[in-house]
Amino acid sequence: MMPDKRGYFGKYGGIFVPETLMPALEELKAQYFSAIKDKKFNNAFNYYLREFAGRPTELYFAEKFTKYLNGPKIYLKREDMTHTGSHKINNCIGQALMAIKMGKKRIIAETGAGQHGVATATVAARFGLKCDVFMGEEDCKRQSLNVYRMKLLGTNVIPVTSGTKTLKDALNEAMREWVASVDTTYYMLGTVAGPHPYPVMVRHFQKVIGEEARRQVLKKEGKLPDYLIACVGGGSNAIGLFYPFYKDRKVKMIGVEAGGKSMMPCMNSASISAGTPGVLHGSYTYLLQDKYGQILNTHSVAAGLDYPGVGPEHSYYKDSGRAEYKPIGDLDALKAYDLLSKIEGIIPALESSHAVAYVIKNYAKFKKSDLIIINLSGRGDKDVGRLL
Amino acid sequence: MSVDYSNKLVRNMLDNKNNKRKSFIIYITGGYPDLKTTKRIILGLDSTRVDVIEIGIPFSDPIADGPVIQEAGYLALQKGTNLHKILALTRSLKGKTKAAIVLMGYYNSFLSYGISKFVKSCKNNGIDGIIVPDLVPEESGKLTKSAERAGLSTVFLVSPNSTKERIRSAALKSTGFLYCVSIKGVTGQRKKLPEIKDYIRKVRSITDLPLAVGFGIGNNAQAAHFLKVADGVIIGSEIIKNIKENQGKANLVNSVIDLVKSLKKGL
Numbered sequence: 131m132m133p134d135k136r137g138y139f140g141k142y143g144g145i146f147v148p149e150t151l152m153p154a155l156e157e158l159k160a161q162y163f164s165a166i167k168d169k170k171f172n173n174a175f176n177y178y179l180r181e182f183a184g185r186p187t188e189l190y191f192a193e194k195f196t197k198y199l200n201g202p203k204i205y206l207k208r209e210d211m212t213h214t215g216s217h218k219i220n221n222c223i224g225q226a227l228m229a230i231k232m233g234k235k236r237i238i239a240e241t242g243a244g245q246h247g248v249a250t251a252t253v254a255a256r257f258g259l260k261c262d263v264f265m266g267e268e269d270c271k272r273q274s275l276n277v278y279r280m281k282l283l284g285t286n287v288i289p290v291t292s293g294t295k296t297l298k299d300a301l302n303e304a305m306r307e308w309v310a311s312v313d314t315t316y317y318m319l320g321t322v323a324g325p326h327p328y329p330v331m332v333r334h335f336q337k338v339i340g341e342e343a344r345r346q347v348l349k350k351e352g353k354l355p356d357y358l359i360a361c362v363g364g365g366s367n368a369i370g371l372f373y374p375f376y377k378d379r380k381v382k383m384i385g386v387e388a389g390g391k392s393m394m395p396c397m398n399s400a401s402i403s404a405g406t407p408g409v410l411h412g413s414y415t416y417l418l419q420d421k422y423g424q425i426l427n428t429h430s431v432a433a434g435l436d437y438p439g440v441g442p443e444h445s446y447y448k449d450s451g452r453a454e455y456k457p458i459g460d461l462d463a464l465k466a467y468d469l470l471s472k473i474e475g476i477i478p479a480l481e482s483s484h485a486v487a488y489v490i491k492n493y494a495k496f497k498k499s500d501l502i503i504i505n506l507s508g509r510g511d512k513d514v515g516r517l518l
Numbered sequence: 519m520s521v522d523y524s525n526k527l528v529r530n531m532l533d534n535k536n537n538k539r540k541s542f543i544i545y546i547t548g549g550y551p552d553l554k555t556t557k558r559i560i561l562g563l564d565s566t567r568v569d570v571i572e573i574g575i576p577f578s579d580p581i582a583d584g585p586v587i588q589e590a591g592y593l594a595l596q597k598g599t600n601l602h603k604i605l606a607l608t609r610s611l612k613g614k615t616k617a618a619i620v621l622m623g624y625y626n627s628f629l630s631y632g633i634s635k636f637v638k639s640c641k642n643n644g645i646d647g648i649i650v651p652d653l654v655p656e657e658s659g660k661l662t663k664s665a666e667r668a669g670l671s672t673v674f675l676v677s678p679n680s681t682k683e684r685i686r687s688a689a690l691k692s693t694g695f696l697y698c699v700s701i702k703g704v705t706g707q708r709k710k711l712p713e714i715k716d717y718i719r720k721v722r723s724i725t726d727l728p729l730a731v732g733f734g735i736g737n738n739a740q741a742a743h744f745l746k747v748a749d750g751v752i753i754g755s756e757i758i759k760n761i762k763e764n765q766g767k768a769n770l771v772n773s774v775i776d777l778v779k780s781l782k783k784g785l
Contacts, residue, residue: 136656146625146652148582150677150702152684292588298579305581310703312679409626409652410579422600423630425578 131376131443137326137413140449142442145325146409147305154312159327161232166334171227178223179338182256183213185220187339189346189503195474201493202500205355206476207343207371209507216479216508217339217367218249218320224335226253229316236260236311239318240304242269242297242363243434243481244276245508246320251285259316261285264304266296269433275515294427297437301411321364322441325412329441336370343503344374351501359384360505361484362455363399363435365444367507372453373443382454385444386488388430389457395420399428401440402448402455415442431460432480434508462487464517467510479508527618527646527671527694530569531728534749540785541695541750543570543730544757544778545622547590549599550576551765553607559761562771564615566778571615572649572752573608575601575623582624582651584706586755590762601627601636605643612644618694620647620673628661637664647671647694655687662691673697678717682724689725695750696727700734706755707736711743718747738781745785753781 137143145155165171179185187208196204209217229237237259241247247263254261263280267289270277280287293299308317322329322336340358347355358375360368362385375381390398398404401416408417410425418426418438430436447453463480466487471477478486485504489496496502522528534541544563548556556573563571576591576599583591601623608619621640628636628650640648647670653661655674665672674688675697689696698721701712714731721729731744732752741751760777764770 144657145654146657147654148651148677148699149654149675149680149684149688150699152654152677153679153681292585293578293592302579302581306584306704309582312702409624409629411581417626419626419630421630422602423577423626423628424595424600425626 133326133330137330139443139446142407142415142445143326143329143413145412146414147325147412148309150309151312155325155327157232161228162327162331165228165231171231174227175224179220183219183223184211185338186342187211189343189350191350192474195470198473199490199493201498202496202502204489205347205503206506207339207503209339209367209505210476210478210482210509214249214252215511216245216249217336217370218246219252220338220370221320221332221335221366222249222253222318225318226257226259229259229318230257232316234314234316236314237316237318238262238264238304238307239320240264240297240300241320242300242436243432243512244269244273244280245434245512247287248276248279250318251280251283254285255283262288264288264290264300264307266290266294266300268295269297269300272433272516273512276512298425305411321366322369322443323364323411323413323415323439329413329443332366333369333373333443336366337373339367339370339505340372340374343371347503353501354378354381355503356500357382357384357502359386359485359488359502361386361435361481361507362440362444363388363437363481364439365441367505369441369443371503371505376452383447383452384488385453385455386484387455387457388432388435388484389459390429391460393457396427397429398457399430399435399437400457401438402444403457407445410439413442415445416440416448431463432484434479434481435484456488458484458487458491462491466490471510476506477510478506479510480513482507483510522669522693525646525669525671525694527570527620530618531695531750534569535728540745541569541728541730542782543572543750543752544568545572545574545752545754546757546761547574547576547587547594548604548607549594549597550590550758550761551593552597553599553603555770557607557611558771559774560611560615562775563778564617566775566782568617568778569750570618570620572620572622573604575604575621575627577624577627580624582704584704584755586758587705590758601631605639608645609643618646619644620649621645622649622651625650625653633660634664637661637668637670640670641668645670647673649673649697651675655691658691675699676721678702678712678714682720685721685724689727692727695730696721696725697752698729698731698748700731700744703733705733708734711740714744715747738783738785741781742785
């Protein structure tokens with residue numbers, strides 16, 4: 131599914147930004163569509179994915195977990211095994227190469243949990259780019275280890291004190307900074323949200339997850355999986371896994387959103403399950419908003435899912451029925467975090483734990499013959515400090 | 519778009535341009551510090567003979583605004599301000615101001631209200647024009663079509679880095695004036711004043727619309743600097759700062775009036 135020329139997936143997407151950003155977005159669009167046809171660019175991208183990020187990641191048969199559930203057969207796509215510990219590095223390598231191609235010496239980014247911030251700081255160090263990362267003051271406290279890692283990598287972390295002091299405000303601040311420095315600065319957006327061409331570009335850099343998984347599952351099982359399951363905040367790890375299976379109509383896709391404490395307003399971050407369409411951060415998509423169009427506060431135990439919007443392609447998948455979106459609450463995610471650690475010897479990120487929890491909670495609904503791939507989008511080491 | 523002389527915004531801006539008078543456009547945040555005071559401020563501003571009063575609709579995520587307007591919007595929202603209440607306020611002022619009344623707000627506020635319903639409400643509640651800082655011409659079809667049918671102005675923004683084609687499409691969809699953003703950045707004061715002569719000349723070569731410059735204008739000298747080449751100036755953050763300083767004081771409205779008078783002096 132390619133978006134149309136204006137960046138629409140069905141009725142979702144588009145470009146809703148201040149005029150000052152339009153020349154930069156038009157340039158980015160032109161450069162992106164030329165880059166993906168450029169052999170040298172693609173070779174460099176694949177080289178760094180392999181040599182620097184450590185790809186391909188394993189498609190691991192979770193034998194003990196499968197036995198424990200006594201239900202469907204479960205594979206884990208091990209994005210937690212990448213350099214920096216999550217799938218975020220895939221996109222950052224791609225966009226760092228875009229920044230270099232466009233002659234930009236400075237990159238800026240927003241971060242919630244700090245995973246995208248750390249991946250950004252990492253490529254900035256590797257490619258010699260100056261880097262400023264905006265992070266909500268609240269998140270800086272929740273994820274102090276990642277703040278330290280970014281600083282160690284030579285990045286300037288700017289705590290954001292406006293609004294709710296979380297990811298959405300970090301994004302607001304990054305966009306404001308981008309408007310002011312658009313000539314010299316590349317904006318490294320961390321997910322498949324934002325104005326066109328970001329959703330399609332970030333998907334392009336993340337689709338390696340699904341391409342590998344598809345190849346690997348065919349090799350190991352000789353067939354396609356029945357289900358793909360991934361957590362959805364902005365939705366980049368999920369799109370990365372889902373998109374290469376888009377045309378395999380028999381493969382069902384489930385995006386697991388953060389159900390937080392409850393499905394009441396401000397208690398979760400389940401933009402699709404609990405939201406309505408609107409415009410935020412550059413695109414038309416499902417949002418958590420009140421009846422006046424004000425964006426609601428959100429909550430999730432997983433900082434990386436704590437965002438009131440979602441990538442427009444997911445909104446399209448939802449409406450067209452290509453994927454389903456289901457909420458999983460904080461407590462179930464925490465239980466899954468604990469369970470997978472103890473049973474499988476793999477500590478999942480709290481974000482990815484939502485996807486694991488969905489399978490635990492619904493194992494009886496699956497057939498025993500079902501084959502499931504869960505995207506283990508990141509490792510849980512970053513969460514240990516908080517849960518101590 | 520065709521010139522609709524019955525629209526007060528179009529008339530005020532065009533009369534000024536034809537008579538070689540400069541236009542003053544003042545921005546305030548609706549509901550800051552509260553809606554009652556907003557109404558008094560509007561009447562006060564109108565007494566200074568400003569040409570246009572822009573009422574900002576507070577939004578939770580104002581990405582085009584600097585810290586001053588962000589804070590005012592945040593506090594207005596805390597007090598329960600919303601688009602419905604602001605429209606009720608402007609309804610009570612209908613026909614009572616010489617200044618044109620324009621709403622400036624982020625697209626989601628209007629989208630959530632319903633675009634055609636919003637345009638109708640504007641028309642019935644004394645609004646002359648709409649400005650949406652995060653809506654570019656190519657995404658504005660629905661709004662501009664309804665607005666044109668209703669005789670409501672739409673004003674688009676251009677920026678120093680806008681290409682000629684983009685300026686042309688913004689101008690084609692704008693009525694009343696074209697909003698020329700003075701700098702690449704968000705609203706609020708700057709220490710250094712940008713040189714805008716070449717930029718404004720470029721815009722003029724494309725459109726005959728009156729050109730108003732906004733973002734970063736804080737005093738009389740700065741207004742004079744921009745009015746050397748532009749037809750009007752838009753002043754926002756400086757007014758909000760003054761409101762903040764005089765909040766709760768009996769002379770709040772008078773001090774805003776004095777500020778506007780000093781901004782306009784000799785211009």
